[in-house]
Amino acid sequence: MGGFSLWHWLIVLVIVVLVFGTKRLKNVGQDLGEAMRGFKKGLNEDADAKSEPGAPSRPEDAAATPTATTAADKGDGDGNRPAGH
Numbered sequence: 001m002g003g004f005s006l007w008h009w010l011i012v013l014v015i016v017v018l019v020f021g022t023k024r025l026k027n028v029g030q031d032l033g034e035a036m037r038g039f040k041k042g043l044n045e046d047a048d049a050k051s052e053p054g055a056p057s058r059p060e061d062a063a064a065t066p067t068a069t070t071a072a073d074k075g076d077g078d079g080n081r082p083a084g085h
Contacts, residue, residue: 004012017025 020028
């Protein structure tokens with residue numbers, strides 16, 4: 001009662017092809033390949049972001065980064081906020 005032999009795997013493959021058809025299996029393979037490419041691209045973007053800590057990794061992040069603040073934005077330095085905050 002060991003593992004499956006080559007003949008067992010060939011029979012399983014034939015049954016799968018008969019049940020799902022080659023077109024559907026081709027589409028599943030393409031979808032899986034695209035998902036893997038997207039995953040690798042995401043990993044590479046994450047690695048790039050870690051290598052450049054000051055630079056945003058995506059253009060959307062560049063718009064969300066804080067801009068330089070002035071003394072008027074921060075208050076008078078004594079912990080007092082400007083009026084309206």
